[in-house]
Amino acid sequence: MEGHQRNLYLYDRFNARVAGVSRDDVPTLRHWSEEMGLTFPLLANTTGYLGIAFGAQHLGMPIFARRTVVIDMWGKIRYIRDGSPDYREILLLLRGLHEEEGRR
Amino acid sequence: MMRSITVVIALALLAACTVAAPPADPWAGMRTEAGTVVWQDEYEFVPPPAPWKLMSLNEDDYSIAFFRGCGDEPPGNFPCESTFAYAEEPFGYSRELKERQREFFRLRRFLWASRVDFDPPSSKKISALGGEALLAETVGHERVLKHKVLAQVVFARRGERVVAFYFTQWRPDDGTFDRSHLEDFRRFVETFRFRKPSFYERLLGYR
Numbered sequence: 001m002e003g004h005q006r007n008l009y010l011y012d013r014f015n016a017r018v019a020g021v022s023r024d025d026v027p028t029l030r031h032w033s034e035e036m037g038l039t040f041p042l043l044a045n046t047t048g049y050l051g052i053a054f055g056a057q058h059l060g061m062p063i064f065a066r067r068t069v070v071i072d073m074w075g076k077i078r079y080i081r082d083g084s085p086d087y088r089e090i091l092l093l094l095r096g097l098h099e100e101e102g103r104r
Numbered sequence: 105m106m107r108s109i110t111v112v113i114a115l116a117l118l119a120a121c122t123v124a125a126p127p128a129d130p131w132a133g134m135r136t137e138a139g140t141v142v143w144q145d146e147y148e149f150v151p152p153p154a155p156w157k158l159m160s161l162n163e164d165d166y167s168i169a170f171f172r173g174c175g176d177e178p179p180g181n182f183p184c185e186s187t188f189a190y191a192e193e194p195f196g197y198s199r200e201l202k203e204r205q206r207e208f209f210r211l212r213r214f215l216w217a218s219r220v221d222f223d224p225p226s227s228k229k230i231s232a233l234g235g236e237a238l239l240a241e242t243v244g245h246e247r248v249l250k251h252k253v254l255a256q257v258v259f260a261r262r263g264e265r266v267v268a269f270y271f272t273q274w275r276p277d278d279g280t281f282d283r284s285h286l287e288d289f290r291r292f293v294e295t296f297r298f299r300k301p302s303f304y305e306r307l308l309g310y311r
Contacts, residue, residue, distance in 0.1 A: 002213075005197045009264075010307070037197065037207060091307055 003087040005038050014094040015073070015101065019043055021050050023063050055080075072097050130158060140295060143168055147190065150295040152288040159187070167192045170292075172285070183251050183274035186282075188289045190296065194259070194268035201238040201259045202227075204266045208257065209242070215272070220244035220253060232260040232293055233267070250277040256286060258293055263305040269293045 004011075004018045011018055020042040022029060029042045043050070048064070051057030056067040068086075070079035070093060079093050131151055134141045140148045147168065151158075155176035159169040169189035174182060195214055196207030208214060209222055225242035237260035244253040256271040271289040273281055 002195070002197070003193070006193065006265075008197075009199070010304070013308075037211065088303055091304075095307060 001036060001038060003085060004040065005036075007087060007091060008040060010091055011094065014091075014098040016094045016098070021045050021054075021056075021064065023048055023051065070094070070097075073101060140297075142299065146299055148295075148297040148299055149190075149292055152188075152292060156288060159189075181275075181279065183276065186271070186273040186285045188269065188271040188292060190292075191268045191270060192262075192302075194257075194266060194270075196266075199264055199266055201236070201261075201266060204259055205238055205240050205257070208240075208259075208268070214255070214257075214270075215244060215253065218244075218246055218253070219248065220246050222255070225255075225257075230258070232258050232269070233262065233296065233298070235261050237261070245277070251275070252277050252279075254281045254283075256289065262298060262302050265302070265304055269296070 001020060004020075008018070018040050020038075020040070022042060022044060023046055024032070024044060025046055026044045029044050032038075033042050045051065048057050051064040054067060054069050056064040058065055066083055066085075068079070068081045068090065069077060070090065072078050078097065079090070081089070129135075131141045134143065136142060136148070139150060141151050142148050152170055155172045156170045157172065159171050167190050169187060171185060171187040174184045194204070194208060195211050196204045198204045198207055205225065205227060209225055222242045222244045225240040227238055227240040230237050230239045237258055239256065239258050241254075241256045244255055246252070252275055254271075254273040254275070258269040259266055260269070261267065269289070269292070271286060273285060275281055
């Protein structure tokens with residue numbers, strides 16, 4: 001999350017937005033967000049349906065697995081990666097998508 | 105059985121030869137004519153003299169780091185480690201130096217595993233990496249083990265982003281810091297240069 005917060009100005013330049021999704025509730029996420037100084041939205045998805053939709057909810061687990069998903073401006077999933085985010089890979093992808101937007 | 109014993113003896117003799125040999129230059133092949141060292145074709149700097157050693161790192165928090173341990177200090181002076189490092193992605197987010205310093209200490213990520221409470225840092229403007237920089241200094245206290253740590257952090261810029269140099273030195277609560285180690289840190293910071301534009305500069309097409 002720190003990497004995303006550090007790169008927000010670059011996401012902005014590439015016409016991208018980031019949101020975090022967690023099974024924690026709103027008060028927990030609000031406290032964590034304030035403590036970490038995060039300014040992008042964190043979504044409380046306590047029922048877990050977003051994690052199921054994106055394949056990040058493993059059977060029997062109370063939390064989501066770490067997964068990064070990039071959706072382009074036309075609603076198409078363009079990138080999925082498990083584990084810790086590769087911020088540089090994400091930035092290169094977003095730059096490419098932004099150039100693609102300009103061509104369409 | 106005899107063969108096993110022979111092998112062990114041979115290894116012991118080889119080990120003795122290794123100890124007796126003069127220490128190899130850890131920077132061999134990386135030195136320039138100017139006396140600097142080129143690191144991963146990315147950074148150039150004057151490395152600290154022995155007994156500083158290059159640290160092997162398996163994390164992204166630091167880009168390069170050095171330390172000197174208790175073996176390099178008078179006996180009975182524990183803890184006694186000094187370390188310094190260059191970090192490409194220092195804790196915090198802001199691209200403004202003063203705000204980044206505030207975030208750096210407020211987020212409690214720096215030395216987080218050591219459960220350290222930092223005194224409010226003092227700071228002053230300096231020059232580093234060819235531009236304006238900020239030098240912050242504070243002492244952290246580990247109240248359970250009764251240890252303290254001197255921390256000096258230089259916040260500087262690489263392109264649009266803030267990078268940092270960290271120095272830490274651990275001592276017992278009633279011990280005295282050896283500020284002479286800061287001289288090696290200062291020299292490292294002063295001689296540190298970038299060999300090429302950063303990933304972020306290249307990303308945005310800067311030259």
